Amino acid sequence: MARRPAPSSAPVLLSGGNPQIPKGEGDAPVQAYIDAMPGWKQEVGRRLDEMIVAAVPQVQKAVKWNSPFYGVEGQGWFLSFHCFTKYVKVTFFKGAALSPLPPGASKHEDVRYLDIRENEPFDEDLFVRWLKQASELPGWTGS
Template identity: 45%
Template sequence: MSVSTPLTAQRVSDLVLENRVIRAPYYHKEHDEELQFTDPDRGLQWGADVVPAMLGLFRVEHATREDHPEGWVGFARHWRGATLRIDFDLLTDVDESDPIIVVTAIAGRAGDASIDDDEFGAIEVLAKVPGEDDWAEREKQYQAVRRTDDTDGSPAVSAYIAALPGWKRAVATQFDDLVREELPEVRSAVKYHQPFYGIEGQGWFASFSAFSKHVKLSFISESYLDPEPPSGTGPQRQALDLQESDTLDENQVAAWIRQAAENPGMGW
């Protein structure tokens, strides 16, 4: 569920340093002729730009857009000569007091002192412009926390699923439910920007990811499953691709989950 409580840049910074931040499955970078970058072909980087900006270098605004009623937006001075706009939601599990930050989009805005935003009008950004040294220090902090690229625990997976649109959320929820029904003690985490499921002390055995037209359910095993899933390039990457019109065969997927969990193919 979404959380609509007072939020400060410091609170965001604390959540980042607690490794409670993920990228939404539909995360995007706005890019058009009005957005100026030092290197337009490269654009903005997820790690190098977004997370350091969340470490005390920006202000926050409560969004009131119809499609973003409980969300937050951050504005940060960008050392490359523009300003970052970071859109994010706060989601929490019913059993967790601390929310997960789910970053949904970033955009670069040219401007030295303030920017004009569609939702908030003129935005005064930080009086002190962070220099390259400031950003480098935040990048070190970020890397120290994210070295394993692992946001652990079911709340992060729940936040990831909640951020999926429509039918993709339904498929992901169905798969997540099946995994937890078959293996109540399963360990879950968001790694490499997708949910993974594993057996403590043995390794990861399944994951899923969302694409523009399909959801991929992946099984990670040291051996081939029986019968073999239709997609994939080897025993450690066997997969089932589901489009909106497809129906998930719960019995078959549950069997693959059990088989893969017996012989996980990816270590911690």
């Protein structure tokens, strides 16, 4: 009788290297997502998570649609991020209300993006300012 290989405990990487993580509330699924981010993107994910927690101590976390989400209880989600082949895309759900505007436009009027690429530094001070602004706005309340 042929032996079956043991199932892998590592998450599957979807298109662009985005980890497939089950939907869940709290820090644990977010950390599982970050742990599964491939290569240099994992360091970016850890740094984003650290900055978000430092800037918004009351932050709520979840994984939805294979992406970490960050929000404030009673206000909704203000940010998520997602791995693509050559960058990590940060989504500000109410980014059009931030000053200055995050650089990436969206087909959704309120949404703005920040793409973080390997070996291209981004302005962490500005990112923290955006985090603080975004966390004070009514967020996205989709489930």
